[in-house]
Amino acid sequence: MSDLRFLRHAERPKRPSGLSNALVFGWRAVLKFRHLPEQLFDLVMTPIMFTLLFTFVFGGALAGSPREYLQFFLPGILVQTVVFNSVYSGMGLSTDFQKGLFDRFRTLPIWSLAPFAGLMVGDILRHLIAGVIILAIGLALGYRPEAGVAGVLAAFLMLISIGFGMGWIFLVLGMLVRTPMTVMTLGFTILFPVTFASNIMVDPATMPGWLRGFVEVNPVSLMATALRGLMAGTATAPQIFAALIAPAVLTLLLAPLTVWLYRRR
Numbered sequence: 031m032s033d034l035r036f037l038r039h040a041e042r043p044k045r046p047s048g049l050s051n052a053l054v055f056g057w058r059a060v061l062k063f064r065h066l067p068e069q070l071f072d073l074v075m076t077p078i079m080f081t082l083l084f085t086f087v088f089g090g091a092l093a094g095s096p097r098e099y100l101q102f103f104l105p106g107i108l109v110q111t112v113v114f115n116s117v118y119s120g121m122g123l124s125t126d127f128q129k130g131l132f133d134r135f136r137t138l139p140i141w142s143l144a145p146f147a148g149l150m151v152g153d154i155l156r157h158l159i160a161g162v163i164i165l166a167i168g169l170a171l172g173y174r175p176e177a178g179v180a181g182v183l184a185a186f187l188m189l190i191s192i193g194f195g196m197g198w199i200f201l202v203l204g205m206l207v208r209t210p211m212t213v214m215t216l217g218f219t220i221l222f223p224v225t226f227a228s229n230i231m232v233d234p235a236t237m238p239g240w241l242r243g244f245v246e247v248n249p250v251s252l253m254a255t256a257l258r259g260l261m262a263g264t265a266t267a268p269q270i271f272a273a274l275i276a277p278a279v280l281t282l283l284l285a286p287l288t289v290w291l292y293r294r295r
Contacts (some may be wrong), residue, residue, distance in 0.1 A: 051140040051141040051144035051147075052141065052143070052144050052147035052148070052151075054144070054148075055144045055145055055147055055148025055149075055151070056147060056148050056151035057148075058148050059148045059149065059151045059152030059155065060151070060152075060155065062152065073115060073118070073156055073159070073160055074159070074160055074163055076111075076114070077107060077110070077111040077114075077160055077163075077164050078163065078164070078167060080107055080110070081103075081104070081107050081164055081167055081168065082167075084099075084103060084107075084231060085099060085100050085103065085171060088231075089103070092231075092232060096171070096172075097171070097172040097173075100168060100171055100172060100173045101173060101174070102233075102258070103230075103231060104164070104165070104168040104173045105185065105254060105257040105258040105260075105261050106228075106229070106230030106231060106254040106257070106258070107164060107230065108161055108164060108165070108185070108189060108257060109189070109192065109230060109250060109253045109254045109257055110225055110230050110250075111157075111160050111161065111164060112157050112160075112161070112189050112192050112193040112196070113192070113193075113196055113221055113225060113250060113253075114218075114221060114225070115153065115156045115157060115160060115193065116153065116193055116196040116197045116199070116200055116217075117200050117213070117214055117217035117218065117221070118152075118153065118156060118200075119149050119150070119152075119153050119197040119200045119201050119204065120199075120200030120201055120202075120203045120204035120207075120210075120213040120214075120217060121200075121204065121210040121213050121214055121217075122149055122152065122204070122210075123146075123149060123200075123201055123204030123205065124204040124205075124207060124208070124209060124210040124212075124213050125210050126145075127204070127205070128208075128209070128210070132145065132292070136292075142289055142292065142293070143285075143289060146201060146288060146292075149197070149201065150194060150197060153193050153194070153197050154190055154193065154194070157189055157190060157193045158186070158190075161186060161189055165182065175261040175262070176261070176262045176263050177260065177261055177262060177263030178263075181260050181261045181262070181263055182261060184260045184265075185257050185260040185261050188253075188256060188257060188260060188270070188273065188274070189257070191274060191277050192253055192273070192274075192277050194277060194281065195276060195277020195278065195279075195280040195281050196277065196280065198280050198281055198283075198284035198285055198288060199217075199220070199280060199284065200213065200217055201284070201288050202284055202287060202288055202291065203216055203217060205288070205291045205292065206291070224248055224249070224250050225250055227241065227244060227245055227248060228245055228248045228250040228251040228254060229245055229246075229248075229251040229254055229255065230250065230251075230254050234246060234251070249273075249275070249276035252269075252272045252273045252275075252276070253273045253276075255269055255272075255273070256269045256270050256272065256273035256274075257273070
């Protein structure tokens with residue numbers, strides 16, 4: 031009888047906060063890396079190959095020497111890596127939908143954006159791991175960030191912001207497209223033109239006028255320019271602001287759309 035009286039007066043546990051939900055799903059993303067480390071192979075190998083091939087095959091022709099070209103190219107390849115890696119957000123979401131995990135998540139009394147927050151944590155880990163590896167290779171090949179450690183840290187903060195904003199595109203695709211492979215195909219179909227028609231690999235000054243006009247306003251070019259400036263210590267406030275416009279706009283427009291599609295589906 032006393033036990034029943036105790037249960038009657040016991041307080042219901044407080045509902046977890048949105049931050050607590052997000053941290054739980056973030057830890058889920060960390061566990062994925064621990065249990066499936068082979069996921070990092072494709073993530074890391076592609077940017078490494080780009081860095082080595084472009085530096086040694088094209089560096090002498092484009093900048094006089096591989097080392098001089100690396101000073102221009104390495105910040106750009108960091109941007110390209112983060113942009114390409116954002117596709118994995120949509121692939122992971124599509125995979126979870128296929129397995130029925132999100133049907134289970136929807137029945138739980140959690141913040142609606144918590145599962146997406148976990149995917150974003152996975153993205154940030156991927157960006158940081160790939161970025162650190164590329165920077166280490168660049169340093170070994172002779173790249174020197176003139177702004178020092180502070181410039182590198184500022185550049186990595188910008189990379190995380192870029193990856194966060196770009197990830198929403200592929201979360202939307204992950205809910206609209208049925209298979210992870212289709213998400214990847216559509217994602218790279220979108221990304222290849224805007225990435226290669228940019229100033230990541232070459233200075234647009236030698237391009238035809240119509241193409242140069244596009245490259246100069248291409249958001250990927252703006253991101254690469256700002257990152258070069260941060261790592262060289264020459265970045266200006268307008269450059270940084272211009273680089274962050276696209277990630278901010280994508281977040282403002284696509285985060286609500288992602289939630290709407292999630293609830294509708």
